[in-house]
Amino acid sequence: MNDDQLKGRPPYPFETIGVAIAFSSSRLEAVLAEAKIMAECFHARLLLIHIGEQTPAKEATLRDILARLGFDALEVKTIWQQGNPVKSLLAICKQNLVDLLILRAKRREKGLSYYLGSVVRGLSRAAKCSLLLLTEPEINGTPFKRLVVSGVQHPKTICTIKTLNYFAKGVGAQEIMVVTESDQQGLAMAMAYDSTANQSTNVKEQLSSEEAKQLHALVCRCAPCEIKVSEELVLGRPGFAIRQYAEKVNADLLVINSPDAKYGLIDRIFTHGMEYILENLPCNLLIVHSRVS
Secondary structure, eight states: OOGGGTTTOOSOSOOEEEEEOOTTOTTHHHHHHHHHHHHHHHTOEEEEEEESOOOHHHHHHHHHHHHHHTGGGSOEEEEEEOSOHHHHHHHHHHHTTOSEEEEEOOSBOOTHHHHHHHHHHHHHHHOSSEEEEESSOOTTOOOOOEEEEEOOSSTTHHHHHHHHHHHHHHHTOOEEEEEEEEOHHHHHHHHTTTSOHHHHHHHHHHHHHHHHHHHHHHHHHTOOOSSEEEEEEEESSTTHHHHHHHHHTTOSEEEEEOOSSOOOHHHHHSOOHHHHHHTBOSSEEEEEOOOOO
């Protein structure tokens, strides 16, 4: 595949949806059911990807599940490949121009889920497609009704919100909450030795007002769909604050930009915003890769 096919390719529509399948998971059938629903919602072809040994037993299990779920009417391709899970999935998605990759993800990492978490982290940092992480996949499909999206000031954000509008319309969502995080505690600490209490309060109020205006302008630019849209300013560290907010409002999906680049040494020493979310997922997570340079 020519790399030029990916450069500038928009993140939506979802023409090809990939789903990573693991036969060791008790939620395999639920993950496949969710993928089927997504493919039907967005009229996409479906790519089933298993990184591991191809055996007659696995083939029989997969055939049985697909038959029960009624996959006959869908355009489905199955890929079996052995190798490093992250590198293999990245290569397969790139070769097949996958627009959305669906994965099972644990909310908290314990035991085996730590391994699963490392795969998710590797993909989130390097994938050239969007990722949908399902924490509790359901046979009848997840009711994506309340969606929270990061309204951070960044060139990718407009594309991310527009992708969410497309997703929300496809799945029948009822509400979108666009959230900007304001780390005023960090600002207060920086001003502590050089400002009076009144000066610090005035600066924080001015900052909140300006951030609220920027958030509103951002929402207006994104031409949101015919779904209720609210704007929220939350206080706290980036990543940590929006994770808490999504949990507080019982969101069905949290949506964020893909990271700008692979994390470096500094990110491994000081927790990166995305790490706050991945280490303790509040709900399902959509990471939108907008391919904005």
